[in-house]
Amino acid sequence: MAFGQFLKQIESFSNWKRGVYMSQAYHESS
Structure with a gap:
């Protein structure tokens, strides 16, 4: 169970x- x-x-x-990771890539691409 544990x-x-x-x-x-x-x-x-x-x-x-x-x-x-997705948010970082999104910020870098914009």
């Missing part, structure tokens, strides 16, 4: 990292 929550945290972290 492992499932761990995977969820990793998934949300990767999503957050991707969001930061």
Whole structure:
């Protein structure tokens, strides 16, 4: 059960990292 929550945290972290990367690329392109 703790492992499932761990995977969820990793998934949300990767999503957050991707969001930061996308926003950075967006700001650089404009």
